[in-house]
Amino acid sequence: MSKAEKRSEIVHAALELIAENGFHGAPMAMIAERANVGAGTIYRYFENKDVLINGLCQDLEERMYPVILTGYSADSPLRDRFLHLGAALLRYFIGNPLDFRFLEQFHNSPYGVEHRRDKILGKNAGYNVFRELFQAGVSRQVMKDLPLVILFALAFGPLLAVARDHILNFITLDDDLIARTVEASWDGIRN
Amino acid sequence: MSKAEKRSEIVHAALELIAENGFHGAPMAMIAERANVGAGTIYRYFENKDVLINGLCQDLEERMYPVILTGYSADSPLRDRFLHLGAALLRYFIGNPLDFRFLEQFHNSPYGVEHRRDKILGKNAGYNVFRELFQAGVSRQVMKDLPLVILFALAFGPLLAVARDHILNFITLDDDLIARTVEASWDGIRN
DNA sequence: CTATACGGAATGAACGTTCATTCCTGTTAT
DNA sequence: ATAACAGGAATGAACGTTCATTCCGTATAG
Incomplete structure (x- = not known):
């Protein structure tokens, strides 16, 4: 296994475990086991x-940004741009539930709050499609x-909530329902 | 200290610590210390x-339900009823940040998911103002x-998100902003 | 071409710490 | 005197991290 592959195995295992079981349920030893590496090996990469x-x-x-921005045109009407981003985001989360669950875990942890504080108040407020x-x-x-x-809260609050509900199987979103939900949040x- | 007082001290200390530091940051020993009881004493109550x-x-x-339902009339127009509940909820969370933070921690943990599954799909779907x-x-x-x-996601997703932002000091909500936010979610x- | 030596990468047992829970001692109330 | 209770030290399981050792691909010597 190459070095890059091993790194990605570790990352993938960690993401999977944290998404499935939360931070508590992802001890380093378990990450190592699932990545098929020794416990100490992880510390050579991180x-x-x-x-x-x-x-x-x-x-x-x-990984997420390029997918969401595929087909996005900054010249379309604002409504279309919002509907595009909203639906793309929702579809991404539904198609990549592990990513979504990880992001939720992350944002509800000390790591996440700091991360968001930087984004909202911070320096690297740099380029950002949503803000623009x-x-x-x-x-x-x-x-x-x-x-x-x-x-932001009005737009993405509902989208994140329905994504969570879909992933927890409280509802099943199809393309029609996605479109109507994004329109409602618009x-x-x-x- | 009476028995009931001691129980409530423990409950209060636990809520405070979990709200402030998350589940990780609230070991039993610390809860005991803040409640001014011995570590073992907690196990006499829970x-x-x-x-x-x-x-x-x-x-x-x-504690929350009565506050939110104060002044709520099931006979008012639907819009008014929603605006009342939304604003009351938001005000409650802003006025009781510890309660809000605890609920957030709780809902993003295995406890919370089970709890919600019961509420949505479960037996005790009993009486519920919101559902009605x-x-x-x-x-x-x-x-x-x-x-x-x-x-539910469309209505409460935004409200929870703004409550979080207010409590994390990303924004300061006043009565006017609360009203306009609830109207927007309507x-x-x-x- | 084969044998040997070298060095970075990988390993997993071991360590120190932290936690929930238990247990035994001392205290209080009856 | 006895029963019920409170306390906090003791316990063992689980965790993140470290480190002495092993492994393996490559370079060098014969």
């Missing part, structure tokens, strides 16, 4: 568990004149 | 940690014709 977990999150975002879309929406008065944070933010 | 935590959740719901309100909304065509679970579900 300084410690914190670094592994933060790395996981970064890897994940890098919402700022345009507000300034063109297509969206409600509410703080960005609240618009109704929440549009003027 | 069989084990699981029982303590589930008890916490039940206590909390019993939404069923009425759908059947009178005041709300979108979507599965109940999705309407736009998401109404026809």
